[in-house]
């Protein structure tokens with residue numbers, strides 16, 4: 001049985017999308033069948049990463065109940081597959097669609113939760129995906145909490161920013177814990193000098209384990225090369241020997257055992 | 259011999275009926291206990307949606323039951339108890355309380371009570 005992994009954060013811009021995409025690509029490289037879904041309906045991103053408009057339908061349509069999930073998924077195995085199959089589900093980036101999604105009522109959100117929960121059967125059991133990765137909006141958004149409830153594992157992407165740390169602590173108490181979710185922290189954009197020696201690294205992990213009271217799965221340095229790439233290609237796919245790619249390989253294995 | 263067989267069938271039927279009634283009675287008592295414990299009153303005016311924000315606002319013991327039911331879609335107290343690893347009677351009480359609070363619907367089919375979140379029209 002596969003796993004559904006949601007990437008979430010308190011503040012925006014912590015690296016959820018970058019890490020979702022690269023984690024998905026890492027699993028594909030390892031021969032897993034992966035399905036990556038853009039649940040950030042406020043600021044859709046994956047259509048830009050995959051430069052595809054091939055889907056007949058958007059994830060918006062699936063949640064609206066007008067089509068099934070197979071109509072939404074785009075097969076990007078040709079362009080991005082290594083040994084595993086790679087599918088993406090996109091959020092509709094049109095302004096009108098964004099506005100519509102932000103005006104949904106509680107009844108609709110309740111049904112959307114039901115549709116997201118049923119992905120476990122359709123994507124993992126019937127379509128045999130090994131990993132379903134959910135990229136979400138930051139903070140306490142309906143769509144993000146729906147994603148968290150539907151996921152088997154939640155990865156919280158945090159920075160070293162004080163307000164982000166505080167917010168993440170609060171979300172742990174008031175969100176992740178309440179749903180009994182297996183939750184791990186990804187410290188992202190860490191200054192490389194903080195991780196320079198083994199000893200410093202250990203100190204860093206120990207400190208943040210106690211700050212967040214959750215396992216720190218990985219500390220990912222801030223890489224100028226990643227910034228330089230500007231999201232024009234999937235970094236770990238192209239730069240196979242880069243330390244960023246190596247870090248993601250390690251992270252992927254850790255999540256498998258998590 | 260035939261008379262004996264008939265009697266046996268009759269007594270089994272009777273026992274099943276008694277068991278059914280007892281189960282219903284049990285459920286009703288569960289509901290009463292829950293209402294007493296938490297002081298929740300039925301509010302028939304607003305049928306409520308069991309969305310995630312509502313899930314967050316529920317007390318822990320009810321949230322676990324509610325999330326499990328959302329996952330199962332439709333379930334008996336037995337089905338829920340299997341997932342939560344809590345006693346059937348406990349889940350039955352919680353499920354019935356969620357019905358009273360307006361978050362779940364309950365339907366009897368044959369001898370079993372099925373609980374579900376509002377069905378799509």
Ligand SMILES: Nc1ncnc2c1ncn2[C@@H]1O[C@H](COP(=O)(O)OP(=O)(O)OP(=O)(O)O)[C@@H](O)[C@H]1O
Nearest residue numbers: 012013014015016017018138189221222223226227
């Ligand atoms: N480890 C890193 N090193 C260098 N740049 C990074 C790193 N992680 C993320 N970035 C950059 O930070 C920016 C924001 O990343 P990203 O879009 O993935 O964040 P996000 O959490 O998805 O944002 P949002 O909350 O708006 O959806 C991007 O330009 C990305 O390339």
Ligand SMILES: [Mg+2]
Nearest residue numbers: 016017040045
């Ligand atoms: Mg993003």
